[in-house]
Amino acid sequence: MSILIDGNSRVIVQGFTGREGSFHAAQMIEYGTRVVGGVTPGKGGQLHLERPVFNTVAEAVRETGADVSVIFVPAAFAADAIIEAALSAVRLIVCISEGVPALDMVKVKSFLGTTRSRLIGPNCPGIISPGKCKVGIMPARIHRPGRVGIVSRSGTLTYVAVDQISGEGLGQSTCIGIGGDPIIGTSFVDALELFAADEQTAAVVMIGEIGGSMEEQAAETIGRGFAKPVLSFIAGQTAPPGRRMGHAGAIISGGRGTAAEKMAVLRRHGVHVVENPAEIGRAAKKILGRVPG
Amino acid sequence: MKIHEYQAKELFARHGIAVPRGEMAETAEKALAVAETLGYPCVVKAQVHAGGRGKAGGVKLARDRAEAERHISAILGMNLISQQTGPEGRRVRRLLVEQGLDIARELYLAILLDREREMPVIIASSQGGMEIEAVAREHPDAVFKVHVHPATGLFPGHARSLAFRLGLGRVQQQSFAALLTRLHDLFLQFDASLVEINPLIVTRGDEVLALDAKVNFDDNALGRHPDIAALRDLDEEEPLEVEASKYDLNYIRLDGTIGCMVNGAGLAMATMDIIHFHGGEPANFLDIGGATSAERVQEAFKILLADPNVRAVLVNIFGGIVRTDRVAGGIVAAARGLDIRIPVVIRLAGTNEEEGLRILRDSGLNFITETSLSDAVRRVVDLAKGA
Numbered sequence: 001m002s003i004l005i006d007g008n009s010r011v012i013v014q015g016f017t018g019r020e021g022s023f024h025a026a027q028m029i030e031y032g033t034r035v036v037g038g039v040t041p042g043k044g045g046q047l048h049l050e051r052p053v054f055n056t057v058a059e060a061v062r063e064t065g066a067d068v069s070v071i072f073v074p075a076a077f078a079a080d081a082i083i084e085a086a087l088s089a090v091r092l093i094v095c096i097s098e099g100v101p102a103l104d105m106v107k108v109k110s111f112l113g114t115t116r117s118r119l120i121g122p123n124c125p126g127i128i129s130p131g132k133c134k135v136g137i138m139p140a141r142i143h144r145p146g147r148v149g150i151v152s153r154s155g156t157l158t159y160v161a162v163d164q165i166s167g168e169g170l171g172q173s174t175c176i177g178i179g180g181d182p183i184i185g186t187s188f189v190d191a192l193e194l195f196a197a198d199e200q201t202a203a204v205v206m207i208g209e210i211g212g213s214m215e216e217q218a219a220e221t222i223g224r225g226f227a228k229p230v231l232s233f234i235a236g237q238t239a240p241p242g243r244r245m246g247h248a249g250a251i252i253s254g255g256r257g258t259a260a261e262k263m264a265v266l267r268r269h270g271v272h273v274v275e276n277p278a279e280i281g282r283a284a285k286k287i288l289g290r291v292p293g
Numbered sequence: 294m295k296i297h298e299y300q301a302k303e304l305f306a307r308h309g310i311a312v313p314r315g316e317m318a319e320t321a322e323k324a325l326a327v328a329e330t331l332g333y334p335c336v337v338k339a340q341v342h343a344g345g346r347g348k349a350g351g352v353k354l355a356r357d358r359a360e361a362e363r364h365i366s367a368i369l370g371m372n373l374i375s376q377q378t379g380p381e382g383r384r385v386r387r388l389l390v391e392q393g394l395d396i397a398r399e400l401y402l403a404i405l406l407d408r409e410r411e412m413p414v415i416i417a418s419s420q421g422g423m424e425i426e427a428v429a430r431e432h433p434d435a436v437f438k439v440h441v442h443p444a445t446g447l448f449p450g451h452a453r454s455l456a457f458r459l460g461l462g463r464v465q466q467q468s469f470a471a472l473l474t475r476l477h478d479l480f481l482q483f484d485a486s487l488v489e490i491n492p493l494i495v496t497r498g499d500e501v502l503a504l505d506a507k508v509n510f511d512d513n514a515l516g517r518h519p520d521i522a523a524l525r526d527l528d529e530e531e532p533l534e535v536e537a538s539k540y541d542l543n544y545i546r547l548d549g550t551i552g553c554m555v556n557g558a559g560l561a562m563a564t565m566d567i568i569h570f571h572g573g574e575p576a577n578f579l580d581i582g583g584a585t586s587a588e589r590v591q592e593a594f595k596i597l598l599a600d601p602n603v604r605a606v607l608v609n610i611f612g613g614i615v616r617t618d619r620v621a622g623g624i625v626a627a628a629r630g631l632d633i634r635i636p637v638v639i640r641l642a643g644t645n646e647e648e649g650l651r652i653l654r655d656s657g658l659n660f661i662t663e664t665s666l667s668d669a670v671r672r673v674v675d676l677a678k679g680a
Contacts, residue, residue, distance in 0.1 A: 027614070076516060101484050101514035102406055109411045110443045139613030139644060154559020159613045160666070163642065180558060182408045209559055212408045235562040238569045239578070242377070246543045246558025246580045248513060249408070254426050259566075276570050277563040278667040 002129035002174040003149070003194040003201070004092055004118070005068060009133050012060045012090075013038040014081045015072035017048050020096075024072065024137050025049055031134040036064040057081075057088040067091040070126065070135050075099035078122055079108050086117040093185070094135050095121035102248070105183035112185065119185025123247070125155040125177035136177065138162075146171015147200060148284055149228075151191040152207035153180050153214075153249070157235060157277070161207055164281025170288060173200040180247030182211070188218035196226060203229045203288050205280065206271075208262060210236035211250045215262040223269030229287045230271045233280055234259040294510045295342045296524045299389040301506035304483075309475050311468075311502040315391030321365050327390040328361040334393030337364040339385040342529040344424075344507075345375030351385065354393060365390075386528055394502065399492035400459055401425055402473070404441075404480045413441045413480065415473070417455045421492030447477045461495070468501040483521055484514030533596050540592040542581055549574025550677045552597035552606040554590075556581055556615065564609045567666065573674035576603045583615055587626035594627050598635075605636045605677040607669060612643030621649035625656040636661060636676040640669035 011028070015021040016038020026049055029035050037052045037060050044055030054060035057069065069085045071078060071094065078097040085093045100122045112119055120127055126136015131145035138155075142163045148170055152158040158177055165172065173195075178186050188206060195201045208215040215234060222230055237259040239245050241252040252258050263273045274283045296304075299317040306312050314331060317340065318324035328335045339351030346352050351373045355361035365388065374382035399421035407414040418436045420428045429436045437458045439451050452470035461469055472493075480488050489507040496502065515522040527535050537544030543558065547565075551573050555561035558580045565575040577600065581593050597606055610620050621641060628637070638661045641649045646664065653660050661676075663669035 075513065099513045101517075102486065102511050103481065103484050103514070106406070106412055107443050137614060141644065142613070152559070154557065154562075156555075156557025156611050156613065157559030157563050159643070160560060160563075160611050163611070182406065183411050207559070209562060217409075233563070235559050235566060237566040238575065239562060239565070240545075240547065243545050243578075244512075245545065245562050245578055248511075250558065250562065275566075276667075277567055278665075278670075 001198050001200045002132060003198050004174065004176070005127055005129050005133040005135055007132040009068045009135070010034050010036045010064060010066045011068045011070060011133075011135055012036060012057070012064060012066040013070050013072065014057065014085065016040050016053055017043055018072055021072035022049065024096075027140070028134050031140045033133050033135060036066050057084045057090065061088045061090060068135055069093050071095040071097055073097060075101075075122070079104035082108050082119060083111060086112055086115045089115075090117055093117055093119045094124070094126050095119060095185070096124065096126060096137055097121075098123040100181065102182055105181065109183055109185070120176060121179040121185060123181045124179035124184070125158065127174065127176045129174045130172050138175070138177070142166055143175065144171040147173055147202035148288065149173045149195040149198065149201035149204045150175040150207070151188060151195070151204065152177055153209050153247070154207060154235065158207055160277070161205060161233070161280045165205070165284050168281045168285040170284060173198060180209070180249050182249040188214050189221045192218055192221055192226065196228065201228065203231065203284065205284055206230055206232045208232060208234045209247065209250050210234070210239050210245065210252050210259050210262075211247075211257045213257065216265045219265045219269040219271060222271055231274065231280070231283055231287055232266050232271050233274050233277055234262045235277070237275070294512055294515060294522070294525055295529070296508055296510075297340045297342065297387065297526060298338065298506050299340055299387070300524050301508040302503065304479065304508065305503055305506055308479050310472055310479070311500065312506065313391045313394055313502060313504065315389055318388050318390060319386065321369055324365045324369065324388045324390050325358075325362060328355060328365070329358065331390065331392045333357050333361070335361060336391045336393055337361065337368055338389040338391065339368050339371070339373055340387040340389055341373055341378070341383040341385055342526070343373070343375055343377040343383055345377050346373065349373050349375040383529070394494065394504070395497045396494045396504075397497045398495040400495065401428070401491045402476070402493045403487065403489040403491070404477060404485070405487045407440060410440055412443055415439050415441065415451060415455065415477070417459055419459050421494070425491065441477065447474060462499070464499045465495055465501060468499070472501055483518055484511045485509065486511045533599055537579070537596050540589055542579065542589065542593055542596065544596055545578040546600065547575055547577050548602065549576045550602055550604040551673055552576045552600065552603040554579050554581060554593050554597060554606065554608045556583065556610050560609065560611060564607065567670050568607070568674060571670050571674045573670070573677055576600055587623045590620075590623040591627035591630055594631055594633070598631070598633065603635065604679070605638065605673050607673040608637065608639040609666065609669065610641050610643075612641065612645065612649070616645045617641045617643050617649035618645040618652060621652040625652060625658060628656075628658050636673070638663060638669050638673040638676065640664065640666055642666075
């Protein structure tokens with residue numbers, strides 16, 4: 001198994017005919033993802049990448065049976081796109097768009113709580129279950145199927161970690177980039193719960209960063225009893241307070257959300273914390289070596 | 294994005310939030326004229342984007358014309374050094390001159406986004422005029438919080454519960470409720486990330502006014518508020534950061550000696566961490582994102598090299614969708630147009646890395662190339678130390 005997506009997932013692309021949407025849809029199709037169509041309002045009825053374009057998500061879902069949507073629309077329209085997907089009962093919504101206003105996300109999160117849809121992102125690379133399905137913008141080449149579950153707030157740093165882990169001869173069950181914004185659809189805790197229930201996943205690598213308290217919440221979840229070993233790296237150990245380090249969510253404010261604080265809490269709850277990001281692969285190998293099977 | 298106190302107060306006044314009478318001045322003559330019009334006592338306040346102005350000598354009460362003249366000449370043009378400005382301080386280019394008021398009580402009021410609860414939270418305290426973090430630490434029972442759910446918005450109960458806990462009288466309660474409603478509207482309308490009034494004062498005449506005003510905005514929403522974006526004061530920002538923002542480069546200047554150029558914010562932070570791990574100090578955070586064009590790489594190099602503290606540069610690129618041979622081509626083209634006199638260590642990994650490294654080596658430029666992140670960092674740390 002893997003989590004959230006597999007070879008049966010039927011994926012539509014919102015913002016299908018745009019530059020980003022087209023490029024990454026083509027990459028996903030090349031990987032073997034079942035991209036069954038896309039949505040661009042006003043272009044319904046056309047064919048794009050040999051797949052049907054629809055005016056609305058509702059129509060796309062009705063015609064294709066899609067259960068997953070990936071969003072590439074400009075940030076100002078991202079909330080609208082997410083809400084439309086949730087109204088059409090899309091099970092998994094992956095929002096790649098970067099720069100979504102925080103108050104838009106307040107409304108979106110509140111609304112999603114009344115639906116059965118799960119959101120990943122925004123401002124994220126997406127999700128991949130290697131060998132089965134890729135819904136996002138990550139380079140497929142570096143991934144290989146295996147038993148490590150990866151969840152991360154960043155993009156390129158995750159690719160570096162995946163590359164190291166694959167380089168050690170280890171594969172991944174599912175890798176989720178949850179996004180670098182202050183308010184996001186799926187948290188570390190959510191991802192951990194999904195990995196806990198997944199048979200394929202034997203260990204979890206969690207890549208956090210400064211800002212917020214999602215890592216601390218994850219630590220508490222792990223402390224209450226998490227059967228699989230967890231390895232963690234927190235980016236921003238040397239970041240100055242009060243400065244936003246690229247991601248809108250990566251900011252130490254009021255002396256809270258520091259890497260040191262997060263690392264201490266994670267260690268206290270039994271998480272193996274690596275300080276040097278060049279060592280993630282080797283540390284994963286060591287930990288997985290101790291897991292039976 | 295931050296704005297000045299005087300700009301925040303203009304915004305408040307336009308939205309019906311009571312503020313003291315006053316005016317911004319960029320010259321001593323204008324400032325004195327404002328003081329003379331307002332009468333005495335009046336207050337002279339330095340306008341910089343940093344807190345702790347009072348302690349730093351940037352806020353003074355003038356009881357007569359002579360005192361006003363003295364304070365104006367002392368504060369205008371001063372280099373204000375507070376905890377928030379860093380040791381280099383901030384030059385005061387503007388003053389706000391305001392009427393002095395007869396203060397009965399100083400309170401605290403703020404609205405910000407609670408990331409954990411995923412909704413705005415109102416924070417109020419009966420102990421205004423002090424740093425709220427300190428009040429929360431020492432008198433946690435004097436800090437009150439209520440969340441505002443997006444489905445309900447602000448209800449009279451929000452203001453009522455806070456007003457009672459703040460110990461406001463009946464007349465004051467009504468003014469407070471009106472002010473809170475307008476402040477909350479303003480927070481939502483302009484996509485603020487923080488509105489803070491410290492202190493919010495109650496006068497002996499039962500008026501409730503914002504004696505100070507701080508408003509920060511969500512950078513991601515500035516596109517839909519051009520009038521707010523126009524309030525940005527570039528003088529208050531680090532010049533190299535302003536330059537970087539013109540090219541959509543995400544640059545933050547730090548005080549180490551190793552210039553960093555990285556693709557991706559998380560990887561850029563991790564690169565700083567690993568430099569530190571090997572005993573070096575990063576001179577900056579720089580995320581070039583998916584930028585691979587020679588022009589943007591060149592601008593990034595220019596910005597790194599403009600920092601006189603930089604002794605060596607580390608370029609750390611992980612090519613995913615972005616091919617490293619393209620990035621290498623961009624780096625070579627950028628470097629040819631510049632006179633780089635310090636060592637540049639380039640770590641390229643990912644898609645087409647062999648080709649990328651070959652392009653760098655064959656360029657005839659004096660790059661040091663590495664494929665391992667640890668080796669690259671060790672090398673640049675040694676070079677920055679002059680080894």
